[in-house]
Structure formats: C-alpha cells, structure tokens
Amino acid sequence: MRATSVPQTVFTVVVFVALAGYAFVGGSFGLDLITKIMIYAIFALSLELIAGGVGLVSFGHAAYFGIGAYAAVLLTPKDGAASLVLLLPAAVCAAALYALAVGALSLRTRGVYFIMVTLAFAQMAYYVAHDTPLGGGTDGIYLTQKPAIGEALNLNQPVMIYGFTLVVLAAVFLFLALLNRSRFGHALAGIRVNEQRMRAMSYSTFGYKLAAFTLSGAIAGFAGFLFAVKDGFVNPELMSWHLSGAVLVMVILGGLGHLRGALIGAFAFVLLQEFFKSEAIFGALAKHWHLGLGLAIIVSVTLLPNGLVGLPAEIKRHLAGTPRDNT
Amino acid sequence: MTTATFLIQYLNALQYGLLLFLVASGLTLIFGIMGVINLAHGSFYMTGAYMAYALAPWVEGHLGGGFFVTLAVGVILAVALGYVLEWAFFSYLHEREHLQQVLMTYGLILVFEELRSLIVGDDVHGVKAPEWLAGSIPLGDVMTYPVYRLFMSGVCIVLALAMYWLFRHTRLGMRIRAGSTNREMVQNLGIDVSRLYRVVFAGGVALAVFAGMLAAPVSSVYPGMGNQVLIVCFVVVVIGGIGSIRGALLASLLIGVVDTFGKVLLPQAAGVLVYVLMALILLWKPGGLFKAG
Numbered sequence: 001m002r003a004t005s006v007p008q009t010v011f012t013v014v015v016f017v018a019l020a021g022y023a024f025v026g027g028s029f030g031l032d033l034i035t036k037i038m039i040y041a042i043f044a045l046s047l048e049l050i051a052g053g054v055g056l057v058s059f060g061h062a063a064y065f066g067i068g069a070y071a072a073v074l075l076t077p078k079d080g081a082a083s084l085v086l087l088l089p090a091a092v093c094a095a096a097l098y099a100l101a102v103g104a105l106s107l108r109t110r111g112v113y114f115i116m117v118t119l120a121f122a123q124m125a126y127y128v129a130h131d132t133p134l135g136g137g138t139d140g141i142y143l144t145q146k147p148a149i150g151e152a153l154n155l156n157q158p159v160m161i162y163g164f165t166l167v168v169l170a171a172v173f174l175f176l177a178l179l180n181r182s183r184f185g186h187a188l189a190g191i192r193v194n195e196q197r198m199r200a201m202s203y204s205t206f207g208y209k210l211a212a213f214t215l216s217g218a219i220a221g222f223a224g225f226l227f228a229v230k231d232g233f234v235n236p237e238l239m240s241w242h243l244s245g246a247v248l249v250m251v252i253l254g255g256l257g258h259l260r261g262a263l264i265g266a267f268a269f270v271l272l273q274e275f276f277k278s279e280a281i282f283g284a285l286a287k288h289w290h291l292g293l294g295l296a297i298i299v300s301v302t303l304l305p306n307g308l309v310g311l312p313a314e315i316k317r318h319l320a321g322t323p324r325d326n327t
Numbered sequence: 328m329t330t331a332t333f334l335i336q337y338l339n340a341l342q343y344g345l346l347l348f349l350v351a352s353g354l355t356l357i358f359g360i361m362g363v364i365n366l367a368h369g370s371f372y373m374t375g376a377y378m379a380y381a382l383a384p385w386v387e388g389h390l391g392g393g394f395f396v397t398l399a400v401g402v403i404l405a406v407a408l409g410y411v412l413e414w415a416f417f418s419y420l421h422e423r424e425h426l427q428q429v430l431m432t433y434g435l436i437l438v439f440e441e442l443r444s445l446i447v448g449d450d451v452h453g454v455k456a457p458e459w460l461a462g463s464i465p466l467g468d469v470m471t472y473p474v475y476r477l478f479m480s481g482v483c484i485v486l487a488l489a490m491y492w493l494f495r496h497t498r499l500g501m502r503i504r505a506g507s508t509n510r511e512m513v514q515n516l517g518i519d520v521s522r523l524y525r526v527v528f529a530g531g532v533a534l535a536v537f538a539g540m541l542a543a544p545v546s547s548v549y550p551g552m553g554n555q556v557l558i559v560c561f562v563v564v565v566i567g568g569i570g571s572i573r574g575a576l577l578a579s580l581l582i583g584v585v586d587t588f589g590k591v592l593l594p595q596a597a598g599v600l601v602y603v604l605m606a607l608i609l610l611w612k613p614g615g616l617f618k619a620g
Contacts, residue, residue, distance in 0.1 A: 105606060113613070295434070
C-alpha cells in the first residue's frame with residue numbers, strides 16, 4: 001500500500017478535530033450541511049475501498065446507498081420508533097446482500113464492462129423503487145419516527161445526528177486505514193496491480209473481490225441509513241445514476257487511491273455546489289448552478305490529474321519548474 | 328392481442344430499437360476507438376432534439392425551409408461541435424486514466440443541460456413532423472399507423488446500411504476497425520491516430536444529434552431526455568459487446584422488442600425488464616454478444 005507520511009496523518013487528525021469542534025459552535029444550517037457532507041464522505045469512502053483499493057470502478061453505488069435508506073424507512077414500525085440497535089444492522093445487511101448478489105454477477109466482467117454492469121444493476125433497483133408501490137413510488141416515503149436507543153441517543157436533534165455521523169465517519173476512516181495495512185488490504189492492492197500474478201500465487205481473487213465489494217456495499221448502505229435518518233425522507237432519486245455519478249466525481253475529484261481523497265472530495269463537491277448555488281454571489285445565475293459545477297469539474301480534470309490530493313505536489317512542481325512525471 | 332395491435336407494437340419496437348441503434352452505435356464507436364466512456368452522449372441526443380425545435384424557424388427564414396435542409400444543417404453543426412469538443416476536452420486526455428475522461432464527460436453533461444436551460448429554457452416543446460409525412464396508414468379495420476414512424480425506421484435502416492458499407496468497404500472504415508482492435512499497432516503503422524479520434528468523435532456526435540432530430544416529432548422535446556436514452560444505450564453497448572456495431576444493432580432491436588412488449592404485457596415491471604435481460608445475457612456471455620478486440 002502507499003505509505004502514509006506524517007503531514008498526511010496530521011492533516012486527517014486536524015480535520016476530525018475541527019469537525020468535532022464545530023459541533024459546539026455550528027448553527028442548525030451549518031450542522032445540517034456538514035452532516036450531509038460527512039454522510040457523503042462515508043459514501044465516498046465506501047467507493048474508494050473498491051475503486052481506489054481494488055481498481056473496480058462501480059458506477060452504481062447509489063443503489064446500496066438507496067437500499068440502506070429505504071430499509072431504514074420500511075423497517076421502522078408504523079406505531080413507534082425502531083431501536084437503533086436493530087434497525088441499523090438490518091439496513092446495512094440489506095445493502096450488503098444486494099451488493100453480494102450484484103458482485104457475484106458483475107465481478108465476472110472487468111474494466112469498462114464492470115462500470116456499465118454495476119450501473120445497470122443500480123438502475124434495476126432504481127426502477128423497482130420508482131415503478132412499484134413498495135417504497136411509495138416516485139413520491140417516496142417519510143420516516144416519521146427516528147430510531148433511538150432508549151433516552152440516551154435520540155437522533156431527532158441535529159447536533160445528535162451530527163455527532164453520530166462524525167463518530168461513524170471516523171470509525172469507517174480508521175477501519176479502512178487499518179484494512180489497507182492488513183493482509184486482506186495487501187491482497188486487494190495486489191489484485192489491483194496484477195490480478196494474474198495474484199492468482200498464480202494461489203489467491204482466490206474472486207473471493208477477495210467479492211468480499212471487498214460486499215463490504216463496500218455495506219458501508220454505502222450505512223451512509224444511506226444515516227441520510228434517511230437525517231432527512232426523514234427517502235425517494236427513488238437516492239438510487240439514481242446522478243448520485244452514483246456524483247459520488248464517483250467526489251472520489252476522483254479528491255484523488256483516487258487515497259482515503260483522505262474521498263474526504264476532501266466530498267467536502268469540495270458539496271461546498272462547490274453550495275458556492276455556485278448562492279444567490280448572494282451569482283444573483284440570477286445561481287439558478288443555473290450546474291453550469292459552474294460542471295465547469296469547475298472540467299477545469300479540475302484538466303489541471304489536476306491526481307485530484308485535489310495531488311494539489312500540493314502540483315504546486316511544488318510549478319514552483320520548481322520541473323515537468324510532470326506521471327500523467 | 329389482435330393481429331393489428333401486435334403489428335403496431337411490433338413496428339413501434341422496431342422503430343425504437345433502430346433509433347436506439349443510431350445513438351448507441353456512436354457510443355460504442357467512441358468507446359471502441361478512443362476508450363472514452365462518453366456520459367455526455369445523451370446530451371448530444373438532447374441537443375439534436377432541441378436543434379430540430381430551434382433550427383426549423385431559422386431554416387425557414389434563411390434557407391427557404393424544408394425538413395431535409397434542417398436535418399442537414401443540424402448534422403453539419405453536430406460534426407463541427409464534435410470536432411471542437413474532441414479538440415478542446417479530450418485530445419489531451421488520451422494518455423490519462425479512463426476515469427479522468429468519465430469525470431470530464433460528467434462535467435460536460437452538467438454544462439450542456441444548463442446551457443440548454445439558459446438558451447431555450449426548461450419548457451417541453453412539441454415538434455411537428457413535415458406535412459408530407461404527417462398522415463397515417465390504415466392497419467386492419469380501425470387501427471392506423473403514423474407514416475412518420477415508418478419513415479424514421481426507414482431512415483435508420485438506410486443509415487445502418489451506409490455504416491456497414493463505410494466500415495467494410497472504405498479505407499476510413501478499415502482504419503476504424505483496426506483502431507478498435509489494436510490502437511498502438513495502428514499508430515505504429517503511421518496512421519494519424521489523433522485525427523482518427525477526432526473524426527470518430529465527430530461522427531458519433533453527428534449520429535446522436537441526428538437521432539435526436541429525427542426523434543423530436545415523436546418523443547417531443549424536454550429537459551433530461553438525453554439521460555434516459557444514455558442509460559438504455561449503455562445497456563445496448565454492454566449486451567452487444569463494447570465496440571461492436573453488429574452487436575449494437577442486434578442488442579438495440581432486442582431491447583426495442585423487450586421494452587415495447589414489456590410495457591404492453593407487464594406494465595408494472597416494464598422499467599426493470601431491460602436490465603433483467605442484460606443480467607441474463609451477461610450470465611451467459613460476460614463479454615456481450617459480439618465481443619470486439
């Protein structure tokens with residue numbers, strides 16, 4: 001795996017400390033926004049696990065996100081709040097199961113095929129939510145009672161959701177960082193670099209890939225669960241390919257192959273979105289915020305081949321005036 | 328289902344499938360040659376439909392009008408657009424990873440949608456078929472079938488044959504086929520690959536725009552129409568085998584039939600059917616029906 005340098009660790013720790021500190025000073029709008037970003041960051045981390053770690057680019061990750069969200073709503077009883085201890089694992093398992101099934105089928109393909117096949121399976125889930133009355137159809141459904149653990153943890157207050165999401169984000173980040181250093185993580189990296197060789201070394205690469213894919217789906221489902229709890233509402237758009245595309249953009253924008261890339265990408269994407277949406281700056285053009293976002297993405301692809309993570313190196317290179325070594 | 332309804336649905340399936348083929352063949356070509364997964368391909372289809380809406384009055388005023396003149400102006404603009412886009416956004420990405428290109432095309436979708444919204448607005452528009460194609464022919468005792476849809480199918484078939492001829496019997500076609508099999512080798516043989524890329528990209532854009540212009544009178548013109556087509560075209564490309572024109576044709580027709588008859592026979596599951604079909608075919612042949620290269 002790539003070695004982690006001291007400045008990078010310091011950067012990550014500072015980010016998490018700042019996020020924790022914000023819980024005490026943030027207003028309700030800020031807390032809600034940052035919670036959303038952190039949920040996307042968890043989602044982006046799940047994609048980073050397979051896209052950056054194994055080299056399997058899934059273009060249908062919104063399906064697992066959406067299934068986690070839908071499960072959170074559908075499994076909550078009509079007459080009262082569900083227990084978080086039961087509801088959360090159930091939602092995560094639902095997403096993981098679909099990921100297991102999709103992975104078992106789509107991992108037979110590779111490269112660009114894999115991208116398109118995962119997309120198509122996500123569309124399948126999308127149309128089930130969209131066309132059948134199961135999940136309220138196009139209108140979606142509301143989550144009236146948010147899950148809780150007794151009186152101790154009630155996810156109705158913004159600051160509680162913020163804290164809970166932050167803890168989950170930190171745990172997922174740490175877990176994936178440890179995973180990358182484990183035997184399993186090394187095997188995944190080996191598969192990314194040269195799958196033939198790994199097979200020659202008697203690794204059952206299919207099993208490793210499937211395990212990583214399922215785990216990734218489970219984490220995406222976790223993020224979806226948090227999203228449903230935060231908004232108290234789910235609709236088929238949570239499974240749409242726009243969201244799959246957006247999370248892929250976050251990962252690539254941040255820098256594929258780096259855990260903190262997913263973190264930076266989620267922040268950059270949502271903050272850019274908010275920036276171009278702000279009427280104070282763009283006035284009447286704010287309505288057309290997609291234009292600015294699209295142009296920003298194009299500029300970043302053109303200038304930053306390694307994503308935002310590569311920005312310091314890119315600046316250093318410019319100052320020193322040496323040519324780019326890896327394009 | 329009576330014979331007449333069956334015939335109508337069958338003609339609809341054929342027409343939908345052939346139209347899909349026009350869009351998907353551009354997608355599969357661009358991928359086969361350039362290795363670019365062009366998410367913006369649906370935007371080109373949308374651009375075409377809006378061109379049919381916006382160009383017609385202009386052509387009427389300046390060139391004396393006419394359906395074919397409008398189509399020709401649209402295609403010329405599309406080729407120019409494709410040429411410029413390839414030069415401006417893709418020519419320097421060839422050496423980079425696929426994902427960078429995916430990201431680029433994602434950015435382009437957003438830009439196209441918003442430019443469309445800024446220039447023509449977000450309203451749904453209808454486009455009239457030319458008068459000499461506006462009628463319908465009787466089928467059975469009570470049913471009729473619009474002439475324009477038959478005309479569309481005919482045009483698509485002519486284009487498909489023209490493409491077959493281009494690929495099999497011209498030098499350019501030979502280069503494109505060779506390029507999709509082994510890019511490096513073609514380059515080593517002294518063929519200007521970046522020019523080939525530009526030609527293929529412009530051709531793909533022109534096909535999508537043409538399909539959009541042709542479809543406008545039938546489907547009407549609305550925001551987001553490109554995205555819907557894009558995803559179905561992905562399925563076509565996956566089923567047919569990436570880079571294979573023959574596969575794209577077969578897969579388009581297959582999807583046309585499954586989708587059209589699915590909507591009639593199993594309306595609740597119509598959206599899912601196409602994807603189930605894809606999953607089944609991939610179980611049987613993971614590389615698509617006609618794997619190229």
